[in-house]
Amino acid sequence: MTHRQRRFGASRSVLTFLAALGTLAGGALVGAAPADAAPGWTRLATGVHYEQFDISAAAGPAHAHVLRVNLREPRVRVELLYPGAVAARATVSRLATAQGALAGVNGDFFNISETQHPGVEATGASVGPAIARGRVLKAAVPGGQRFGPALPPGTTTKDVFGVGTDRRARLDDLALDGSVRTPEAELPLGGLNQYALPVGSVGAFTSDWGAVSRVRATCGTDTDRAAPCSTDTHEVTVRDGKVVATADTPGRGPIAGGTTVLVGREAGARQLRKLPVGSTVTVRHRLVAATAGTPYRFALGGYPVLENGRPLPGLDDTTSAVRTAVGIADGGRRLYLLALDGAPGYRGGLTISEVAATMRTLGSVDAFSLDGGGSTTMAARTPGSAAVAALNHPSGGAERPVPNGIGVFSTG
Structure with missing residues (x-):
């Protein structure tokens, strides 16, 4: 079963x-x-x-x-x-x-507007996970942050339709498995190229994200999309395993290949503040399917x-x-x-x-x-x-x- x-x-x-x-x-x-x-x-x-x-x-x-x-x-x-x-x-x-x-x-459904957060740019990013030609693009936002009609009982933002490398289509759900390893600790990764991060988490943004501002990722809560944006945020830029820049406010603009921008809110922000320029950081992430099967060639939410x-x-x-x-x-x-x-x-x-x-x-x-x-x-x-x-x-x-x-x- x-x-x-x-x-x-x-x-x-x-x-x-x-x-x-x-x-x-x-x-x-x-x-x-x-x-x-x-x-x-x-x-x-x-x-x-x-x-x-x-x-x-x-x-x-x-x-x-x-x-x-x-x-x-x-x-x-x-x-x-x-x-x-x-x-x-x-x-x-x-x-x-x-x-x-x-x-x-x-x-997929997507972040189409930001009327609840004046001055915050709508990202246009989708709600659920996405895989293109075997490449993981993003993970799912928290359930309370989704756009669209109410989900049927038992379903989540992690649900996907996809086609495997065996050319067979199936329904599944894809969960993010990732970590941020620093000299002091190993932190769970709370998001990957998402327009909304779980409260208290750290999320990763890569060159797949695009040039849109990352501020929206720190707005709302896990249960209330319209909740105010967090006032406790921090961002670090990691290249070749080293922190090369830090900022208190999430930035915008293209992210170069081989570079990861880590955005933290609340407890996640406090952890990132411990990483000055020059710190060693290793970021790992993947999407894990709930059902056994061949890897996905493509998937969307x-x-x-x-x-x-x-x-x-x-x-x-x-x-x-x-x-x-x-x-x-x-x-x-x-x-x-x-x-x-x-x-x-x-x-x-x-x-x-x-x-x-x-x-x-x-x-x-x-x-x-x-x-x-x-x-x-x-x-x-x-x-x-x-x-x-x-x-x-x-x-x-x-x-x-x-x-x-x-x-x-x-x-x-």
Whole structure:
């Protein structure tokens, strides 16, 4: 029995609602469906197909855009879309174009605003862990610091959707394991390239963070995102195992390769003040998966809504919105990427329980909710077009810049 089975297996109830997939709204994007695709599916590349359809939902009709991705096809892969830094954003179509992806959807929830902390810069960084091409980019913020709807019971900001080096997709959670070793002590590492650090901790920022100010990392608490910023902070810059600079206030600007900036708040700040320039410091960090399996090629945050074919208990069934989700089938070898349309006639969207039911109807055994609302975007390079463009209508009228997404790549 896996970690996730222990967590959810005994208590969940089966939803009686089952989303009714309606008839196709309009024809295929270009031409007729190929012989190897189900009726209604349009082939974008070998192993990648697109479909759109209506869903009869509690808030009225919703319109779904779906990509079906066959990971058994050796010419197809999925990777993390991101703009080259954790604290940065770009539209899905721009990210896909820049990285050469065939298609993609938006990803994790993120630090979109800072109205509670006047003068503090919103970082644009995502909530959960992120791995790109096997490289660990960041860890998860404390639960009380997340942006987005309330999490289902039993889930955390550490939950991820990912694909291993074995090309199989799975749901998991990734926890930070790290330390800061000084001449006097070995301190636990509380964060890695995060927009929020646990109270009393020390966090590490690397060249993957970007140029955005690190002050936001010391604002709020583990349970209250709107709590004031800490007045007890300290920062040290470590290069080649030595402290080369210190400051009482977290700084900003690019971090050079091979350099780590340590930011401490409260008890963490007091520990860092013991490290003058020239001190020897060793920083270690990694993400540890809760379930056994091959290392992750890529992973990003969100939260599970369907596991082992059953909706999670306590899924919201009252709040409807435009949504993005990813489903897993065929033992992790097939994906369904879902993005709802944000056009005015469909803006009612789905509840999270309806998302779980829809993903199950598509054939998913496991499913994972991603950021929604104005972030929901599906973009692709359709047959006959050289450009990647949005397939759905984003609810804000234009694509919203996002920190990351799921990119579908094909050499076919």
